[in-house]
Amino acid sequence: MSVETFYDDDADLSIIQGRKVAVIGYGSQGHAHALSLRDSGVDVRIGLPEGSKSRPKAEEEGLRVLTPAQAAAEADLIMILAPDTKQAKIYAEDIAPNLNDGDAIFFGHGFNIRYDLITPPSTVDVAMVAPKGPGHLVRRQFVDGKGVPCLIAVHQDATGGAQALALAYAKGIGGSRAGVIKTTFKEETETDLFGEQAVLCGGASALVQTGFEVLTEAGYAPEIAYFEVLHELKLIVDLMYEGGIAKMRYSISDTAEYGDLTRGPRVITASVKEEMRKILGEIQDGTFAREWVGEDQAGRTTFTKLQNEGAQHPIEEVGKKLRGLMSWVDRPITETA
Numbered sequence: 001m002s003v004e005t006f007y008d009d010d011a012d013l014s015i016i017q018g019r020k021v022a023v024i025g026y027g028s029q030g031h032a033h034a035l036s037l038r039d040s041g042v043d044v045r046i047g048l049p050e051g052s053k054s055r056p057k058a059e060e061e062g063l064r065v066l067t068p069a070q071a072a073a074e075a076d077l078i079m080i081l082a083p084d085t086k087q088a089k090i091y092a093e094d095i096a097p098n099l100n101d102g103d104a105i106f107f108g109h110g111f112n113i114r115y116d117l118i119t120p121p122s123t124v125d126v127a128m129v130a131p132k133g134p135g136h137l138v139r140r141q142f143v144d145g146k147g148v149p150c151l152i153a154v155h156q157d158a159t160g161g162a163q164a165l166a167l168a169y170a171k172g173i174g175g176s177r178a179g180v181i182k183t184t185f186k187e188e189t190e191t192d193l194f195g196e197q198a199v200l201c202g203g204a205s206a207l208v209q210t211g212f213e214v215l216t217e218a219g220y221a222p223e224i225a226y227f228e229v230l231h232e233l234k235l236i237v238d239l240m241y242e243g244g245i246a247k248m249r250y251s252i253s254d255t256a257e258y259g260d261l262t263r264g265p266r267v268i269t270a271s272v273k274e275e276m277r278k279i280l281g282e283i284q285d286g287t288f289a290r291e292w293v294g295e296d297q298a299g300r301t302t303f304t305k306l307q308n309e310g311a312q313h314p315i316e317e318v319g320k321k322l323r324g325l326m327s328w329v330d331r332p333i334t335e336t337a
């Protein structure tokens with residue numbers, strides 16, 4: 001393999017246990033990192049503004065909660081896990097004035113460094129530990145003795161120890177149980193944005209909604225359509241996760257496999273691939289980043305409208321009803337926070 005991959009034996013937990021860590025933000029990733037680092041014997045404090053709705057959640061877990069500026073001043077490693085669009089302001093107002101030479105600034109995603117929204121001084125380490133999975137699963141896997149794979153990258157190595165520090169951090173959240181791959185801020189940012197837009201979130205959601213619409217508009221029961229295009233998707237993806245597309249194809253009927261091989265390319269056509277290339281181009285040339293930061297600064301009107309439309313799609317109503325009948329499926333996302 002051309003990538004460098006690290007596992008538990010390659011990482012020294014004592015390095016991160018010797019640091020004072022501030023986790024800025026206590027959302028999906030923040031709660032997972034903070035709780036798992038604490039469980040790994042690391043000295044953690046949380047940085048959240050007064051009045052943040054995340055404060056009671058962190059306090060209920062017995063974590064010490066300070067303002068972002070206080071947490072940054074006290075710590076010598078600051079992990080920024082606030083929303084990407086808020087990080088530049090937090091950095092400028094709360095973190096930069098409290099940095100000392102030799103401190104480390106960590107990110108869970110490379111957005112603000114890749115698009116030059118944050119420029120730390122040359123006297124600090126700048127690194128990334130980016131789990132390749134949603135934060136609630138990062139925590140759940142850690143608690144279950146497993147781990148979500150992570151990417152690490154070093155943007156700036158002021159102390160000479162930035163990579164060892166990032167590896168130790170990744171071990172503290174369970175990442176090196178599954179594998180930690182070394183990359184760059186550029187590669188992580190561009191591939192992560194592409195993956196979530198074209199395949200994992202954007203592509204998959206649009207595929208599921210469109211399949212549901214085609215079936216229900218043709219007169220089939222919404223319940224049956226839901227099971228067919230959403231519920232069973234997880235079971236199919238579980239097989240891909242375990243053994244690739246090959247294992248999924250081994251398990252399905254030959255009727256399904258013939259339909260997969262002949263009809264799949266009719267759904268994901270050459271024009272879809274062309275559109276994916278355009279989406280990648282917009283990520284690479286900064287168009288998406290400018291659009292998203294502008295949308296946030298203008299009050300997120302379009303984002304909120306699209307969120308509401310998505311929440312009102314008929315698949316959500318029938319899904320809520322059906323999941324309510326399966327106690328093992330309707331697992332609250334907040335249970336690890």
Ligand SMILES: NC(=O)C1=CN([C@@H]2O[C@H](COP(=O)(O)OP(=O)(O)OC[C@H]3O[C@@H](n4cnc5c(N)ncnc54)[C@H](OP(=O)(O)O)[C@@H]3O)[C@@H](O)[C@H]2O)C=CC1
Nearest residue numbers: 025026027028029052053054081082083108109133134135
């Ligand atoms: N979601 C995920 O699974 C993944 C996220 N990432 C990256 O992790 C980072 C965090 O994303 P995510 O966990 O989704 O974020 P969330 O939206 O889930 O949580 C954001 C947290 O930041 C807090 N916050 C908001 N404003 C401030 C502020 N001014 N100062 C300090 N804290 C603030 C929020 O508090 P409040 O409750 O008050 O709003 C909340 O606790 C991003 O860089 C993202 O790209 C990377 C991999 C996966």
Ligand SMILES: CC[C@](O)(C(C)=O)C(=O)O
Nearest residue numbers: 132133134135192196200
């Ligand atoms: C797939 C979405 C993601 O990139 C993630 C969970 O890894 C994110 O930004 O939330």
Ligand SMILES: [Mg+2]
Nearest residue numbers: 131132133192
């Ligand atoms: Mg991701």
Ligand SMILES: [Mg+2]
Nearest residue numbers: 109192193196
């Ligand atoms: Mg992402």
